[in-house]
Structure formats: structure tokens, C-alpha cells
Amino acid sequence: MSGWLARIRGGDMGALPAICGLLVLGLLFTLLSPYFLTERNFANLLTQAATLVMLAMALVFVILLGEIDLSAGVTSGVAMCLFVALSAPGGAALDWKTALALALLAGILIGAFIGFFVARIGIPSFVVTLGLFLGFQGLELMLIGSGGVYRITTPAILAIMNDNLPAWGGWVMLGAMLAVSAATALVDRGRRARAGLQNPPLLRLWLRACILLVIGGTVIWLLNQDRGTGLVAVAGVPIVVPVTLAILWAGTFVLDRTRFGRYLYAVGGNAEAARRAGIKVVMIRWCAFIVCSTLAVVSGLFSASRVGSVDAAFGRDIVLSGVAAAVVGGVSLFGGRGRLMHAAIGALVIAVITNGLGLLNLPGGVNYLVTGGVLILAATVDAVSRARGAAPRR
Amino acid sequence: MDAPLVELTGVRKSFGPVSVLKGVDLTVYAGKVTALVGDNGAGKSTLVKGLAGVHPYDAGTVRFAGEPVQLHAPRDAARLGIEVVYQDLALCDNLDIVQNMFLGREELCAGTFDEGRMERETAAALASLSVRTVQSVRQKVASLSGGQRQTVAIARAVLKKARLVILDEPTAALGVSQTAQVLELVRDLAARGVAVIIISHNLADVFRVADYINVLYLGQMVAALKAAETSHNEVVACITGLKSTAEPAT
Numbered sequence: 001m002s003g004w005l006a007r008i009r010g011g012d013m014g015a016l017p018a019i020c021g022l023l024v025l026g027l028l029f030t031l032l033s034p035y036f037l038t039e040r041n042f043a044n045l046l047t048q049a050a051t052l053v054m055l056a057m058a059l060v061f062v063i064l065l066g067e068i069d070l071s072a073g074v075t076s077g078v079a080m081c082l083f084v085a086l087s088a089p090g091g092a093a094l095d096w097k098t099a100l101a102l103a104l105l106a107g108i109l110i111g112a113f114i115g116f117f118v119a120r121i122g123i124p125s126f127v128v129t130l131g132l133f134l135g136f137q138g139l140e141l142m143l144i145g146s147g148g149v150y151r152i153t154t155p156a157i158l159a160i161m162n163d164n165l166p167a168w169g170g171w172v173m174l175g176a177m178l179a180v181s182a183a184t185a186l187v188d189r190g191r192r193a194r195a196g197l198q199n200p201p202l203l204r205l206w207l208r209a210c211i212l213l214v215i216g217g218t219v220i221w222l223l224n225q226d227r228g229t230g231l232v233a234v235a236g237v238p239i240v241v242p243v244t245l246a247i248l249w250a251g252t253f254v255l256d257r258t259r260f261g262r263y264l265y266a267v268g269g270n271a272e273a274a275r276r277a278g279i280k281v282v283m284i285r286w287c288a289f290i291v292c293s294t295l296a297v298v299s300g301l302f303s304a305s306r307v308g309s310v311d312a313a314f315g316r317d318i319v320l321s322g323v324a325a326a327v328v329g330g331v332s333l334f335g336g337r338g339r340l341m342h343a344a345i346g347a348l349v350i351a352v353i354t355n356g357l358g359l360l361n362l363p364g365g366v367n368y369l370v371t372g373g374v375l376i377l378a379a380t381v382d383a384v385s386r387a388r389g390a391a392p393r394r
Numbered sequence: 395m396d397a398p399l400v401e402l403t404g405v406r407k408s409f410g411p412v413s414v415l416k417g418v419d420l421t422v423y424a425g426k427v428t429a430l431v432g433d434n435g436a437g438k439s440t441l442v443k444g445l446a447g448v449h450p451y452d453a454g455t456v457r458f459a460g461e462p463v464q465l466h467a468p469r470d471a472a473r474l475g476i477e478v479v480y481q482d483l484a485l486c487d488n489l490d491i492v493q494n495m496f497l498g499r500e501e502l503c504a505g506t507f508d509e510g511r512m513e514r515e516t517a518a519a520l521a522s523l524s525v526r527t528v529q530s531v532r533q534k535v536a537s538l539s540g541g542q543r544q545t546v547a548i549a550r551a552v553l554k555k556a557r558l559v560i561l562d563e564p565t566a567a568l569g570v571s572q573t574a575q576v577l578e579l580v581r582d583l584a585a586r587g588v589a590v591i592i593i594s595h596n597l598a599d600v601f602r603v604a605d606y607i608n609v610l611y612l613g614q615m616v617a618a619l620k621a622a623e624t625s626h627n628e629v630v631a632c633i634t635g636l637k638s639t640a641e642p643a644t
Contacts (some may be wrong), residue, residue, distance in 0.1 A: 077488040188510075192504065195510035262489075266497055269488035276484045277498030336488035 006078040013344040017381045018329045021374065029356035032098050036359055042237060047161050048352030050240040051303040055322035056329070056343035057251060058295030064324055067118065067125040068337025071132035075293050076134050077315030079103040079276055081143040083301075084150035084310045094285045096154040101173030105295055106256045106382025111293030115286035125289075133319070141312045149311045152304055154313075160243065161305040170220040173242050177216060179210060180249065200223075244344075247298065248279050251340045264288060268335030295373055324371065325350050328378040349374065397460060399424040400445070400558060401590040405454030407440055414440045416613040417511065422558065427447070427580060427590045429600040432610035433633055436592050439609065442560050445591075448473040460555075462637070475557035479547045489537035491528065492516045495550050510628055511605045521552045522543070525580050527575070541572025548579055558589045565599050577603045597626055611635045 003201025029036040055072060062069045069075075080103065086092045087099035094102075110132075117128045144150060152299055153157060165173065182205070189199045220237060228234035255261035263284045266274040275281050303318070304310050323333075331338025357367045400422040414437045422428045430438050445456075447465040456463055458474050465471055477576040491618050492509070495516045501508045508564040514592075516531045525545050530539070535543060551559045561580065565573040568596055580603045584590050594600050600607060601621060609617040609632040616638040618631070631637035 191508055192513070193508035193515040195508075197510055197514055253506075259500060261503075262493065262497075262500065262507070265488060267487045269486035270484070272482075273428075273486050274497070276480075279498050287406040336486070 001337075003345045008073050009173070010035055013381065013385045014339070015329060015330045017378060018275055018342065018345045019380075022345065022352060025349065027350045029359065030351070032296060033356065033359040036356055039222055039225045040229075040360070041223055041355070043164075045351060045355045047238050047240060047306060048221075048243055049371055050161070050238075050347050051299050052318065052325055053308065053344045054247070054299035054302055055296060056319060056325035056342045056347040057248065058292045058299060059326050060331055060338055060340055060343045061264065061291045061295070062125065063263050063323075063331050063333060064335055064338060065288055066268055066333070067072075067285070067288070068323065069114065069125065069292050070129040070271065070391060071114070071136055072292060072299075072322060073131075073295040073315035073317070073319035074133055074140065075107060075315070076135035076298075076303070077310075078143065079138050079297040080304045080310045080314055081140050081150075081312070082106050084152065084312045085143055087154060089153070090152055094289070100157075100301070101183075103301075104294060107294040107297035108290055109347070111290035112286070115289035118289065119282045121286035123360065137313070137316060140314060144312045146308065149309050151201055151309045157207070157301065157305050158308065159305075160184075160240050160302060161238065163239050164223070165239060166236055167224045169235040170224055173237065173245075174213070174216045174220055177245070178212060181212060182209060188346065196300045198353070206281075240305075241297055241367055243280075243351040247295070247345060248340055251295075255340065257363065260287065267337055268337075270336075320384045321350060321371075322347075324375045327382075328375055330378075330382065332382065346378075358379075396423060396425075398422060398457075398552055401455075401457040402441075402445075403455045403457075405441070405444065405451045406439045407437075407444060407449065407452050407454070407497065408578070409557070414613050415444075415451070418615045419609070420589060420608060420611070420620075421618070422589045423591045423605075424557070425587045426582055426605040427584045427592060427603050428608060429604035430593045430610065431597070431600060431610050431629065431633060435612075436610040436633075437613045438610055439562070441592065442478065442562065442593060445471065446558060447476075447525060447559075458487045458527055466574065472554075475553035475555060476560070477556035478556070478560045479544075479551060479562065481563045484545060485535045485543055488534065490569065491520075491531045491535050491538075491546055494546060495553055497505065499554075505625065515553065516549075522586070523549055523552060523579055524546065525549065525579070539572065540568050541560045541575050544568065544572075545577050545579060548576075548583065552583065552588075556588060558591065559583060560593075562593050562632070567572060567596065576582070589601055597629060601631075609633055 016268070035041055058072055059069060083099050083103040087096045087101060112133065113126055116124070117123045118125045185205050185208070223237045224235050226233045226235045253265065263274060263279045266277070266279060267281050267284050271281055286363050300315055303315070323359045325347035326338065326343040327333060327346065328349050329338070329342035329344070331342050331346070353370050353374065354367055357370060398421045400420070402418060405415055405418045408411070418437070418441060420441070422609070430441065432438050436574070440442070440449065444451045445465065447468045447470045452465050456465060463470070463474060482639040486497065489497070492513050496512045501511050503511070513531055520528060520531065521544070528542055528545070535546065538546065548559070564576050564580070564640060568576060575600060580590055580592060592603065604621045607617070607619045607621050607629055609613060609629060611632065612635070616635070617629075617632040628637065
């Protein structure tokens, strides 16, 4: 706890401003609209946010290096166009699993392509991905035909956003989260104990478990209520939630506990120091773009599942929101600072703004204005807190 | 006197037509601090970069612990236990002390970081250098002062079990008390049996830590003095080329 306070005083606010923003916005919209805090809107909000959460998490991998991927949205578009072209009955009519694997492979290849130009040739990522942002819009058109819209008919894809876990499934998910969280904490404690180091009091572990239990329990209980409008009961945790949580957990594991993750932070912090420490900087950069593009395809999958169709402009408008989400969550555009969780929380903030303002029947322009204002506010909080943290203290 | 750890004989290095090292001899002993002084352009950095394997020597022999060795690449030097602490320190501000100390050679356990072990070894390395100014090894390097950063960089060399540590201007950017701290650290390092080469422009610092003072003048080693047997004025005279105690190699 004292270490946490010291970090905040040291200018490392992390996701704290974003969490506060989330609470304030939630409270505000609850007061302003009777529909905001209903079971139905809550589930709706989560599925609305999922695409942006996924894209923001994808972007974290390159933003940590101080790079940017402006083509992440259209990359997901190209992959999804490829998916529908390959799997649609009128097209290649491949099995949907094969088509999905090929779409993910396309994401990997696109990431490798960007990484080649940025890491090997040395072109700024802004330029490379801006070029692809323009080029891929053309590629989407060519894959899908102008004005064409493909409907998604694969039940498994549609299920991600539109189907729910059974009531017990939600509780199993919470149980798994608690188990994984406790297991990693216990392994960490074991290793510290074996090294002869003092462990923080066990109380902290219980506290964390309780917080997870209370928040997770409330969310799952809410989602397990019947939110249907007609005769059929609609209840349960949307399938996209466990999928996103699993990817969040895996990504955080890689960033915190493996060499690739550590080197990503090191290169983002001081590339020359990383090089002298024997880190293959080019390889790390390259891999980061591959991870980003591949996860961007997953976000495209979420979006396609929600919309139910893919058109030639798929993914064009979302990428800047993704960058904004990461920054609002506390991920530094200068590189080296930020976590996947921060980006996810930032994306939730932006989704809450869109959702809440929509419920208030305000004109669409207001949404953009407020989102932009929040972004600048978040960047200001980051800059001010960092300037204070960097000031000499002795 | 023990056998020297490093012996350079007749070392030469040219960059194109410019001859920077014109047959330099240098002897470095384990457990002693050897200062390398000289005016700008005398060849100090080139001499050190040859030892680090960054710019290999053109001619001359290098003996390490009595054995003739070839230093063609930085990893050759690293394998022998030669570590260079550069002026710009090469630390990542956004990582904590433990993460910086183990950067590039993290201890793994079942494919993931063994943070406990790394933290203990970091604390041990800092303690062995009698470092007391660092509050927590989990502090971000960004929050450290210049002297503390220098300490971390030197401790990293200790952690790598370096046998020869080369310090390039370690006190150039530091205040008075931090300079004293770092110089004490350099003495500690030598007391552990490590051979230390220190490059410095500050003769006061040099006289405070060095056992031997070697003076380079225009690519030649003009003096190899014992610090206890020489004076400030004599060293200055050598640096400016007014005096030479050694036979200049041809």
C-alpha cells in the first residue's frame, strides 16, 4: 500500500485517473438517465466496448515501443473481408475454422510486413502504417467489391457477441479467475520465500481476492438477471467477456513474466541501453507489430460478430478511438509505460461516454466533442503527474 | 607484486590515415585502480574501446591473465569478464533497479522470471558495494539521482562477475557528495579483487582513487606512474606534453 502511494507520488498514476473517470461518468449517467444502470444496458455496454477494448490492447504492444499502428483497424477489415470471402457460401465456401485461421495468418503477415519496414528498413511507423491505412481500404474494396456487404452466417462467430454463458458458466469463470490469481500470487510468494526475501502480508492477497469477488460477483449477478424484452429469457455473461479476459490475462502474463515482455518495456524505455544489454532490438520491434496486427484481427472478429456483416469500410473509423482508449487508460505514447489493463479501462471509459450520451438522446456531435475532451484531459493528467515525478528530490 | 591481469604491448590503431594509438603499453593489476588520463584526442577512448572489443586494435598483443587473447567483438570482452560502464550509463528509466541489473540475462524458472532470486542477488550486489543510499531495489531508475544511477551501473558489472571494470568519466556529471560516494565505490570494487580502469579529466578525483596513473599524449603512453610517488604537477606536465618519463615507443 505504501509502495503504491509512493508510485503515485512519483508520477506513475497508472490507470487511477481512468478508474476515477469511469466511476464519475457512471455516476453521472446513472443520475441523468434511468436506462443507464439497467441489466440490459450493462450487457449492451460490455459488448459495445469489447471491440475497442481488444483493439486498444492490441495497440499497447506497439505503443509501448513508442511506435504507432494506424492501420490496425483496416488490418482487421482486410482480415475479415478475407474471412467472409473465404467462408461465404457464394465464395470459396471453406470451413469457417480454416477461414478464421487464414484470417489470423493474414494478421500475422501484415504485422510482419509493417515490422519489416519499421524495424529493418527504419521508416517511422507513423508513415508505414498511414500508407497501409490508405492502401488497405483499397484492398478491402477489391476483396469485397464496391458497395458489397457480406452477411456473417457462421453461428460460432455470431455467438461471440450475441450469445451468453449459462448462469453457472459465469460463476465458473469467476472461480477460474480467483484460482488463477491466487495461484500466481502463491507461486510468486513461494519464489520470494525460497530466495529468503520477506513477503508482503498475506492479508493483501485476501484483500485482492475479496475485491475481485465483490466486483466480479456483482457484475455476474447483474448479467445473470433476465434482461429479455419478450417471451424468451436473455441472461448470462456474454461470451465475448471470458474471451477478452483470457486474452487480457495471457497478454499480461507475457508482458510481466517473460523475456519478450520485459524487452518490450526496455526497448521502449531506452533502445540503446537495451541494445548494449544484448537484446535483439530489431527482433523485438518486429514481433511487437506482429502481435498488434494479430490481436487487431481478433478485435475485427468481435466487431463482425456484433454487426453481423462485413462491408468495404470495415474497421476504418475505429483505430484512432483505440489509440485514444490506450492514452486515456494511462499508456504513454512515448513508450515504455502502460499495461494491457490500462488500455482496457481506457476503452471502457470511451465506451461509457458513447453509450451514456446515446441514452441521453444528445446529437452525435456531442459524443465526439466529449471523447476528445476526455482524451486531452487524460494526456494532461499524465504529463503533469510525470513532470512532478521527474523533478529532482534531493 | 602479483602478475598483471591485463598487459597491452605495442598496441596500434588507425582510423584511415589518422594514427590514434602509436604503440601503447599498458599494465593493469587485479585489485588495483589504474587511471588513464590525457588531454582530449590523446587516445583514451580508443584504447578502452579496443579492450571492450568495440574497435579492435590493428596491431599489438593483449594478454589477459597471462594468456594472449583476441578481442574482436564486444562478446569476446564480455566472455573474459571485461565490463565497460559508459558515460551515458545505458540504463532504462522505466524499469526498476532489479530489472536493469538483470536486463538481457534474466533468471528464469519454468520459463518465467524468478523475481525473488533476482531481487536477492541485486540486493546482495548492492550490499557488497556498501551501498546504503538506495531505499528499495524495486524503485524505478527514473527516480534515482545521478550518483545512484552510477552506482547501479557499477553494481551491474559486479553482478556479472566482471574481472576488469572500465569506468568512462564516472564522476563527470556528479556533485561533490555524489562524487565522493562513487569514488568510494570504485575503491570497494578494487578491494574485491577487481581490476579497475578509470578514465577521468579530474585529477583531484584521480589522485583520490588511483593506485597507478597512466598518461597518454598524442597516442603514446608518456608516463606510467605510481600515484603515491608522483605529484599533481608532474601529471599535468605529462598531460600537456612538457615531460615524459617513459621512452616513447616508435
